[in-house]
Amino acid sequence: MDITFDHVSYTYQPNSPFEHHALKDLSFQFSSGSFVAVIGHTGSGKSTLIQHLNGLVQPTEGAVSIGSYHLQAGKKNKKLRELREKVGVVFQYPEHQLFEETVEKDIAFGPSNFGVGEEDIKQRTKEAISAVHLSEDMLQRSPFDLSGGQMRRVAIAGVLAMDPDVLVLDEPTAGLDPRGQKEIMDMFARLHKQKQLTTVLVTHSMEDALNYADHVIILKDGEVYKEGAPLEIFKEKEALQSVQLDVPEVIEFLGEVERTLDEKISYQGQSIAELAKELAQVVKGGRDHE
Amino acid sequence: MENSKIEFRNVSFRYQEDMPWVLKNVSFTISADEWVAIIGHNGSGKSTIAKLMNGLLFPQEGEIYVNGQKVSRETIWDVREKVGMVFQNPDNQFVGTTVRDDVAFGMENHGMPRELMLERIETSLAAVGMQGYEEQEPHRLSGGQKQRVAIASVLAVSPKYIILDEATAMLDPKGRKEILKTVLEVQEQRNLCLVTITHDLLEVTQADRVMVMNEGEVWLEASPREVFSKQEQLQEIGLDTPFITKLADELKAAGISLTREPLNHQELLEELWTLRSTM
Amino acid sequence: MSSSMMIGQYIPAGSFIHKLDPRTKIAIIFFFVVIVFFANSVMSYGLLTLFAVGSAFATKIRVRYILKGLKPVWFLIAFTFLLHLFVTREGEVIATVFGWELYREALIQGSTISLRFFLLIMVTSLLTLTTTPIEITDAIEQLLGPFKRFRFPAHELALMMSISLRFIPTLMQETEKISKAQASRGVDFRTGSFKDRIKAVIPLLVPLFVSAFKRAEELAMAMEARGYKGGEGRTKLRELHIGWKDYVVYGLFILLMAGLFLTRN
Incomplete structure (x- = not known):
């Protein structure tokens, strides 16, 4: 679904001593099928932004469109339920x-709230549990007996079972070990495709x-600070x-290569092995200077 | 002092009789002025080590000595004054209703006089860069700030050893950097022993020594350089290596012979620069 | 965002009443509650009202905040008054409205009892308006201290109160977070039948309890690691101090009591 933010502002507790402008005149759009990364420090407005995507909050000013759904300041949306079924968070x-x-x-909880039929739920539950790489034997266990990483996968399966068109991920790998982080991100990349x-x-x-997104939005104090393709942004x-x-480590390193060795290797998503080959050529002096 | 070290002698531990051993016959020594990083995937027993060090758990077999004193139910109060701990969750270790109260908590427990508390609150908050936050309530602080308060609380009791049990795992990169910087400064100023249990590879490369845990055993005890030179074996036990190590390995595969395992960008670049000028 | 969260009704205004030792405030309120029942003349009630209203002004808190705090009890006060008008049948009839007779005693008793009620609530609410919850906790620990010899857990009680105070905002943030997560999974907390709404609370309560228990466990471990071993041998950073302001207040209160006994019938 296409997503558009049109001059969206959001203010917590307006006209009170605690008034806080979380989003300020935010405008951007991206088309259906994008993989968008939203980056920013704690307090930059990221979590307020994503709460607009399934109508947990309504813009104080401006309008948000998600596919055919519209959230507009001051207007009540009667299709929130449908929207929440389409947008999994x-x-x-x-x-x-x-x-x-x-x-x-637990996995069935979401779909049954949205009135999905029982047979259908069974099917979806199975699909979801295998999508998160857990075995079907786990279905009958209590979620509280699982390890932290397994619990996270079950929770993700619960969102996937809603069969959403838009998937919103708020730091899905926080607190996992590096291997768990990579597994989860690879899983989302696969599902996305x-x-x-x-x-x-x-x-x-x-x-x-850098590795997964095709569009990056950097937020700062509730405003869009930078926006564009990852390779452009990280330049x-x-x-x-x-x-x-920070810039991603590989780009940082190639910048240093350019400064110390005076050789430019531009990053276009090469693997580490490919980079090593290019770098080896630089060192061996056999690199073509066309 | 001659006995300034933490010693594990043939320590085995399990949570319950019918459960598998979490630690199996583990022995090692950590001396009072070094920084040791303990790594290992989840369930390798690394957090258990931390809890054994200050008597939150007791081993079924073997002994643990802190500065020559055996850790037992009788000595835990002494031990806990020497070994301070910072845990993973910033919220669940903040006891006081304000920053000042939280820093005081440990000192109150150890029965320190009030005048000393006031002085130490000031100096330890200054050491972690949190002066001016004395009256703040925890829910108005960021995760990184809460962790700095947790470190200040530990420092206030003036321990010899500080254990950070995945203390940066729940923080954003900015908070993580802040904590690491804080801890390093403090270690240098106060000449402390630092034990960090972590997944953060950058942190590991900076430590004096690394202990790799796997399935309840000490799998390897070596310098960071040595540890990361065993890339393949590390991956087999579920551990990642830094970008620069991976790149160095691929460079070797591409026919570049490096004289030593690089730990950071600069080391690799210097070596590449030298190599190019000699080729 | 819970930046507006306030526990209790504390309103900082920096008045001298705010700065009194919390023990003084609790003691004065205790005795005030007792002497209110000794008043029995217009003059004596006048004195007590003067004291209560005077104290309220001395807090420098705006009248509207003070009255707001009394909101839930206005109804009770009015109800007490009306009840007396209808139930009490003593003294002479002073008015008749549509056959219903208003007795003199009914009016007097109704007024005095509602006035007492009002005075009690007002004075106690001044305590919570001018004293932070943690100060009240400290005061309670100190005041109950002497009962420790009868194995009364004064320290534990105070610690429990202060940890609860510490975690209320955290748990409120957590509640908000979980309710948003469940709303995203299609739970509707706002509409539906009573039964549906009760059902909607379960997905909120279970995670909250699970998390609260986990927090409690971790907190206990962290406290132990920091050397907590009960109240024995513990020193305290927070100190309460009885100063000249407190003595002035005690003095005034003694004058009030004297005045009260002089103006009684």
Whole structure:
């Protein structure tokens, strides 16, 4: 689904001493099927932004469109339920939302709230559990007997079972070990392609933004600070550093190569092995200077 | 002091009789002025080590000595004054209703006089860069700030050893950097022993020594350089290596012979620069 | 965002009543509650009202906030008054409205009892308006201290109160977070039948309890690691101090009591 923010502002507790402008005149759009990374420090407005995507909050000013759904300041949307079925949100530490006696019931919770038929739910539950790489034997276990990483996968399966068109991920790998982080991100990348989802990823990891996203939005104090393709955005090292954000390590390193060895290797998503080959040529002096 | 070290002698531990051993016959020594990083995937027993060090758990077999004193139910109060701990979740270790109260909590427990508390609150908050936040309530602080308060609380009791049990795992990169910087400064100023249990590879490369845990055993105890030179074996036990290590390995595969395992960008670049000028 | 969250009704205004030792405030309120029942003349009630209203002004808190705090009890006060008008049948009839007779005693008793009620609530609410919850906790620990010898857990009680105070905002943030997560999974907390709404609470309560228990466990471990071993041998950073302001207040209160006994019938 296409997503458009049109001059969206959001203010917490307006006209009170605690008034706080979380989003200020935010405008951007991306088309169906994009993988968008939203980056910014704590307090930059990221979590307020994603709450607009399934109508958990309404813009104080401006309008948000998600496919054919519209959220407009001051107007009540009567189709919130439908919208929430179409937009699945994986919150930070999603394992905290588990509550059912069995994994199966917890995964089925979302779809049954949206009135999906029983047979259909069974099918979806199976698909979802295998999508998150857990075995079907787990379905009858209590989610509270699982390890932290497994609980997170169950919670994600619960969102996938809603069969959403848009998947919103709020730091889905926070607190996992590096291996778990990579597994989860690879899983989302695969689902994104397979199910032709529109994915919005909130992350602190520049590497994830570089590796998985095709569009990056950097927020600062509730405003869009930078926006564009990852490779373009990460070229602007100074601009990023001035808001205390890093560039991905590989780009940082290639910049240093250019400075010390005076050789430019531009990054176009090469693997480490490919980079090593290019670098080896530089060192051996056999690199063509066309 | 001669006995300034933490010693594990043939320590085995399990949570319950019918459960598998979490630690199996583990022995090692950590001396009072070094920084040791303990790594290992989840369930490798690394957090259990931390809890054994200050008597939150007791081993079924073997002994643990802190500065020559055996850790037992009788000595835990002494031990806990020497070994301070910072845990993973910033919220669940903040006891006081304000920053000042939280820093005081440990000192109150150890029965320190009030005048000393006031002085130490000031100096330890200054050491972690949190002066001016004395009256703040925890829910108005960021995760990184809460962790700095947690470190200040530990410092206030003036321990010899500080254990950070995945203390940066729940923080954003900015908070993580802040904590690491804080801890390093403090370690240098106060000459402390630092034990960090972590997944953060950058942190590991900076430590003096690394202990790799796997399935309840000490799999390897070596310098960071040595540890990361065993890339393949590390991956087999589920551990990642830094970007620069991976790149160095691929460079070797591409026929570039490096004289030593690089730990950071600069080391690799210097070596490449030298190589190019000699080729 | 819960930046507006306020526990209790504390309103900082920096008045001298705010700065009194919380023990003084609790003691004065205790005795005030007792002496209110000794008043029995217009003059004596006048004195007590003067004291209560005077204290309220001395807090420098705006009248509207003070009255707002009394909101839930206005109804009770009015109800007490009306009840007396209808139930009490003593003294002479002073008015007849549509056959219903208003007795003199009914009016007097109704007024005095509602006035007492009002005075009690007002004075106690001044305590919570001018004293932070943690100060009240400290005061309670100190005041109950002497009962420790009868194995009364004064320290534990105070610690429990202060940890609860510390975690209320955290748990409120958590509630908000979980309810948003469940709303995203299609739970509707706002509409539906009573039964549906009760059902909607379960997905909120279970995770909250699970998390609260986990927090409690981790907190206990962190406290132990920091050397907590009960109240024995513990020193305290927070100190309560009885100063000249407190003595002035005690003095005034003694004058009030003297005045009260002089103006009684």
